[in-house]
Amino acid sequence: MLTPFDDTYFMKKALQEAETAYERGEIPVGCLVVSQNTIIAKGHNLTEMLQDVTAHAEMQTITAAANYLGGKYLKDCTMYVTLEPCQMCAGALYWSQIDKVVVAAEDPERGFRAQGGKIHPKTNISYGLLAEESSELLKRFFKEKRKR
C-alpha cells in the first residue's frame, strides 16, 4: 500500500520551509504542524526579517496551528521541525501539550536539552529523521555567512 503521508514526507516539507528561510538570509529552520495527515500550519525562522527573537519557526507555527484549530491545545497534532527546539520553543510546546514532535537535527549547544528546558511529559519526541539534510543546510548557511 502507498503511504505518501508518512513522517519522511512531512519532514521533507519542513525542510522546504527551512530552504525558504535560507533564501531569505534567515538561519534555515523550518517547521510544520500536522493534524490527521493534514498540514494545518507551517513556518520558518523569521528573526532577522521581523527583528524579533521570538519569531522562531516553531513559535509561529504553534500560533498558526492554534488559530486553525480554534483552540490553544495541540493535543492530537504532530510537529515536524528541522532543528531541535530551543528552550523558548520547548516551553511553548510544553504549554501546547502537543502529542508528538519529530526533530531532524539535534542541537547540542542551544537545543532545549542542553539549555535545561523540557517539554510536556505526555509529548512523544524523536530525533534524527533527515538530520543530515538539515545539518547540511545549516552548515552551508553559516559558511556562506562567514564569507560575507
Added chain:
Amino acid sequence: MLTPFDDTYFMKKALQEAETAYERGEIPVGCLVVSQNTIIAKGHNLTEMLQDVTAHAEMQTITAAANYLGGKYLKDCTMYVTLEPCQMCAGALYWSQIDKVVVAAEDPERGFRAQGGKIHPKTNISYGLLAEESSELLKRFFKEKRKR
C-alpha cells in the same frame, strides 16, 4: 530629590497591566519593558482571548519592545514582570540579551527555575518587589475561577 521613575513605580504600572488581564478573565500577569526611564512596551497575558499558549505578557512585550527599538536585542532595557517568567519566556529573554529583569512574585511550580530553564548569564534578575500585591491578585483570580 524626587525620583518618580524607580523600580517600584514601574512595577506598579506592570501590576496595572495584570489587573487589566484579571478584568478580561486572563491569568493576571502584567509586564513592561523600560529603556532610559521610558516605558517602550507593555502587555498582559492574553492566552485565553487569543487562544494561543505563546501569548504570555512577556512574549508580547519583548516583541513590542524590539519593534519600538527597531532591533531584536534589548541590551539596555529592563523588564518589569509581576510573575516569574516560565521556561518559554525565559528562553525569549535569553535570546533578547536583556540587561535587567525585575520580578514581583516567584513561581515555584511553573517558573523557569523550577522548569530547569535559564536566562542569559549577562542578565541581572531580582525577585520580590511588590510580590504580595501580585500574589494577592493571582490568588483572587484562581479563587474566583473555582467558584464559577
